[in-house]
Amino acid sequence: MDQRLITAAIVVFGVPAVLVGYIWLTERILRIMPEQRQGRIRPWIWIAPALLFLVVFLVYPTLNTLVLSFQDRAGTAFVGLANYEYFFTSSSTLISLRNSVLWVIFMTVGVVGLGLIIAILVDRVRYEPIAKSVIFVPLAISFVAASIIWTFMYQFRAPGTTQTGTLNAVLELVGVAPSAFIQTAPLNNFFLIIVGIWMWTGFAMVILSAGLKGISTELLEAARVDGANEWQVFRGIIFPLLLPTVFVVGTTIVITALKSFDIVYTMTSGNFETDVIAHRMYQEMFINGHFGRASAVAIVLLVAIIPFMVLNIKRFREQEAIR
Amino acid sequence: MTAAVKPASAVASKTRGRLGTRWPLHVTIIVLMVIWLVPTVGLFVNSFRPAADVAGSGWWTAFIPPWDFTLSNYEHVLARQGLDQAFINSLFITIPATVMTVLVAAFAAYAFAWMNFPFKNVLFVIVVGLLVVPLQSTLIPVLRLFASTGIAGTFLAVWLAHTGYGLPFAIYLLRNYMGGLPREVFESAAIDGASPATAFFRLALPMSVPVLASLAIFQFLFIWNDLLVALIYIGATSSENLPLTVVVANLVNSLGGETHFLTAAAFLTMALPLVVFLALQRYFVRGITGGAVKG
Numbered sequence: 344m345d346q347r348l349i350t351a352a353i354v355v356f357g358v359p360a361v362l363v364g365y366i367w368l369t370e371r372i373l374r375i376m377p378e379q380r381q382g383r384i385r386p387w388i389w390i391a392p393a394l395l396f397l398v399v400f401l402v403y404p405t406l407n408t409l410v411l412s413f414q415d416r417a418g419t420a421f422v423g424l425a426n427y428e429y430f431f432t433s434s435s436t437l438i439s440l441r442n443s444v445l446w447v448i449f450m451t452v453g454v455v456g457l458g459l460i461i462a463i464l465v466d467r468v469r470y471e472p473i474a475k476s477v478i479f480v481p482l483a484i485s486f487v488a489a490s491i492i493w494t495f496m497y498q499f500r501a502p503g504t505t506q507t508g509t510l511n512a513v514l515e516l517v518g519v520a521p522s523a524f525i526q527t528a529p530l531n532n533f534f535l536i537i538v539g540i541w542m543w544t545g546f547a548m549v550i551l552s553a554g555l556k557g558i559s560t561e562l563l564e565a566a567r568v569d570g571a572n573e574w575q576v577f578r579g580i581i582f583p584l585l586l587p588t589v590f591v592v593g594t595t596i597v598i599t600a601l602k603s604f605d606i607v608y609t610m611t612s613g614n615f616e617t618d619v620i621a622h623r624m625y626q627e628m629f630i631n632g633h634f635g636r637a638s639a640v641a642i643v644l645l646v647a648i649i650p651f652m653v654l655n656i657k658r659f660r661e662q663e664a665i666r
Numbered sequence: 667m668t669a670a671v672k673p674a675s676a677v678a679s680k681t682r683g684r685l686g687t688r689w690p691l692h693v694t695i696i697v698l699m700v701i702w703l704v705p706t707v708g709l710f711v712n713s714f715r716p717a718a719d720v721a722g723s724g725w726w727t728a729f730i731p732p733w734d735f736t737l738s739n740y741e742h743v744l745a746r747q748g749l750d751q752a753f754i755n756s757l758f759i760t761i762p763a764t765v766m767t768v769l770v771a772a773f774a775a776y777a778f779a780w781m782n783f784p785f786k787n788v789l790f791v792i793v794v795g796l797l798v799v800p801l802q803s804t805l806i807p808v809l810r811l812f813a814s815t816g817i818a819g820t821f822l823a824v825w826l827a828h829t830g831y832g833l834p835f836a837i838y839l840l841r842n843y844m845g846g847l848p849r850e851v852f853e854s855a856a857i858d859g860a861s862p863a864t865a866f867f868r869l870a871l872p873m874s875v876p877v878l879a880s881l882a883i884f885q886f887l888f889i890w891n892d893l894l895v896a897l898i899y900i901g902a903t904s905s906e907n908l909p910l911t912v913v914v915a916n917l918v919n920s921l922g923g924e925t926h927f928l929t930a931a932a933f934l935t936m937a938l939p940l941v942v943f944l945a946l947q948r949y950f951v952r953g954i955t956g957g958a959v960k961g
Contacts, residue, residue, distance in 0.1 A: 347758060354762035354825070362769045363867075370863045385862060386783035393774035393833055394789075399811075400830025401796050404804035411806060464695050467688075476947065477699045480706075483943035483950075484936045485891035487915045491932035492705045494918070494925075495712065495725075507724045509708050541702070546954065553955045602800050605893045609915045624802050625894075634806050641803040652798045659794045 362392065405645065412638035426639035436640070439618040443601060445532050446539070446619060450600040453540040455593050458547025462555055463581070465548075475552065479545030486542070486605030493538045494610060497524040528616035535617055538606050543599060547592045554588035555581070591658075594651050601647055620644055713739055713929035720926035739930035747917060747927065749910065749934055756890055756909040756938075758821055763828040764885045768878060770829060771836030776866050778837065779844040780852060790841070796834040804831075805898050812899060819904035827899055828889050836881055839953065843877040844870055880953030883946050887939050910935045 369388045373381045415422045430436045461478055465471045481489060498508025502521055506512045511521040524534045558581060566576050604621040611617045613626060620640055627637035711725040714735040719728070728735070743749045777783070778790055808827060812818035847870065855865045871878070893911045900907050914931045921927055943950060 347754075350821070351758050351762065354821075355765060358762060358766050359769055362773070366773065366863055366866075370861060374861075383783070386777045386781040386786075389777035389781065390774045390789070392770045393837060396770060396826075396830040396833050397793070397796060400808060400827060401799055401804060401834070404807035404811075405799060407807035408803045408805075461695075461698060464691060464698075467691060468695060474695055474699055476944075477702050479947075479951075480940070480943065481702070483887055483939045485893065485911050485939070487891075487893055487911045488932045488936045491914070491918065491928050492709045495709055495929070496705050505723055507721070509704060509724065509726075512724050512726075541705070549951050550955055598798055598800075602802065604802075605915075608893065609918055612919065621800070621802055624805075625898075628806065628898075638806055641800070641805070644800050645803045648798050648800055652795050655798060656791055656794050659791070 365392070408638045408641050408645075411634055412642045414635050414638075416633045416635055418634050422635065426635045427643075429636055430639050430643060435618065436620075436623055438616050439613075439620050439623040440643075442532050442616075442618060443603075443620045446536055446600040446603055447597050449533065449536050450539045450543070450603075451593055451596045453536070454543045454547045454596045455589060457540065457544045458592065459551050459585070459589065461544065462548045462552040463577070466552065466555055475545075475548065478548055481542040482545045484542075486538075487609050489538055489542050490606050490609035493534075493541070494525070497534060499523040499526070525611060526615050531611070531615055531617055535606055535610060538610070539600065539603060543596060547596065550592050551585060551588055554585050558584050594654065598648055598651055601644060709929050709932060712926065713933050715739075715926070717924070717926045720929070739927055740934070743917075743927050743931045743934065747913070747931070749913060749931060751906070752908060752910045752913040753934060755821075755907055756911070759824050759828075759896065759909050760886055760889045762821075763825045763832075763889050764882055766825060766829040767832040767836050767885050768882055771833055771840050771881070772871065772874070772878070773866075774833075774837050775840035775844050776870055778841045779847075780865075780870070781862070793834050793837050797838060799834075801831050801895065809898060819900055819907060821907060823899045824896055827895055828885075828892070831895070832885050832888065836885065839881055840874065840877060843874055847873055876949065876952065879946070879949045883942060883950050884953040886942060887950070890939055891935075 366389070373385055373388075376384070411418050412426055413421055413423060415425075430440075461474075465474045468474065496509050497511075498506075499511055499521060500506050500508070506515050506521050510524065514521055525531050563576055563580060566580055571579065602621050603619055604625065607613055607617055607619050607622045608625070613619075613622050618626070621644065624637050624640040624644070627633050627640055631637075708725040711728050712720050714737070715725070715728055716734060716736050716738065719734060778786065809818065812823045817823045851869055851873075852865055855869060860868070890909075891911060892909075893915055896909050896912050897915075900909075900912070914928075914935055917928060917931055
């Protein structure tokens with residue numbers, strides 16, 4: 344314990360000291376050099392630590408994973424496309440692939456749709472900040488905590504006994520038979536996705552709300568004065584103007600849904616046909632100990648994300664051109 | 667066009683005045699707020715109820731007298747499930763990793779914003795591309811690297827990994843903000859003989875405090891709430907170093923029937939993020955909108 348405290352103190356004060364010292368020292372060395380060379384070397388000194396981290400933890404490992412995905416269990420011999428063949432023929436990975444598609448579609452539609460509706464609704468009331476905080480709070484907690492919260496919501500007891508789960512108690516109240524939400528495939532996937540929607544709707548709402556505030560109120564009022572009803576104002580003005588923002592938010596949620604791991608790990612461990620590809624990778628890596636197959640799953644995930652990477656870069660280039 | 671000349675107050679009173687037709691709006695918003703709050707409130711109430719009550723009746727019955735609340739769930743998970751240690755581990759992981767990310771990113775962002783060098787644009791486009799790389803595609807090689815250097819299972823491993831994974835977003839956010847600082851300030855500092863290092867520590871950093879705060883909060887919450895990175899790089903081999911998220915996630919499976927302890931465990935993981943979030947919500951929101959809308 345004491346040892347750890349010392350380590351922590353060293354790191355909290357030591358890391359900034361080392362980094363600042365690195366800049367200070369290199370600056371001293373640079374000053375002896377001719378002016379022109381200083382300007383050429385200095386930028387590289389400033390970005391070197393970041394580049395080192397990016398290469399060691401993102402660029403090199405990703406390329407290495409690509410190589411591993413063509414190798415066998417322990418990474419000793421090349422097996423061609425066998426790991427990918429396994430991925431696209433084994434029933435357990437196919438289920439995880441199907442579920443990830445469900446996550447992408449329903450989580451994105453749910454989060455963006457609800458986020459947009461809530462952003463527009465709360466824009467018209469005076470208690471907007473409180474309402475937004477309430478919707479936003481789940482984003483601050485971990486997926487693990489959210490999973491436990493919803494495990495209790497979905498709790499199921501045999502019919503006839505007292506239902507302790509909130510949702511089953513509500514069902515009982517309205518005279519519907521209780522349901523084992525988490526254990527019943529394939530609908531259980533949607534109940535897990537709801538946890539993701541509950542967490543991320545606040546994210547979409549905050550960004551869309553910021554976009555909404557950017558729309559000129561004069562424009563909206565002009566349309567209303569000219570006789571447009573609220574739906575026409577939304578269809579004709581708000582939605583087209585918000586579309587780029589909707590697109591940005593949607594992209595983020597698609598990527599989040601593809602990478603979702605924690606909810607499945609905590610709530611079902613992939614049982615009851617709820618596995619998703621990010622969790623499948625963990626299973627292949629640690630439960631089955633097959634690094635080749637695990638790498639192939641990771642590469643499938645990466646390939647699914649690459650179109651969004653290209654879009655991101657394109658959008659960034661366009662923004663830079665305006666700058 | 668007619669509305670543009672209209673005083674704003676008249677427009678506002680027109681929309682606000684129809685209170686009679688506005689009740690569906692209020693009802694909808696309040697129902698949504700209740701739906702969003704109930705799951706958390708239910709768990710919170712349950713975390714203070716004795717085991718028999720949690721197993722035998724729903725959380726809403728706790729409000730009917732006789733009231734029977736207890737702290738025993740919290741005492742149990744803190745003392746006997748090792749959550750006190752896990753809480754400290756979470757702090758030991760989160761704080762240094764956040765500090766490292768912010769500083770390394772600030773240096774790089776400053777260079778990208780205010781220095782000229784070959785391949786600058788290409789390198790920054792690569793950073794933008796790396797924003798979305800799933801960390802799953804790096805797990806196996808990085809784990810092997812940690813294992814071969816002997817730091818797998820240590821805090822150092824997660825600090826380094828979180829810094830690497832957090833950097834693309836951090837550089838991106840900081841560079842956009844620093845690039846927007848007024849050019850004249852840096853030019854006149856250079857004329858006065860200030861070195862780039864002086865300009866960075868005396869001008870760029872102090873002027874970027876709002877975005878540095880956003881980034882620090884963002885990174886703090888992200889690392890505190892992380893499950894996967896700690897699970898893989900610390901893992902089962904050095905379970906005394908595991909953070910809250912991993913310990914609690916494993917409790918879900920190991921506790922079996924004693925699920926009432928999970929309620930308290932979940933709240934312990936949420937306590938610090940909730941305090942940070944509620945106190946600094948403004949900066950958190952700015953980090954999100956700055957990262958997404960402005961690009």
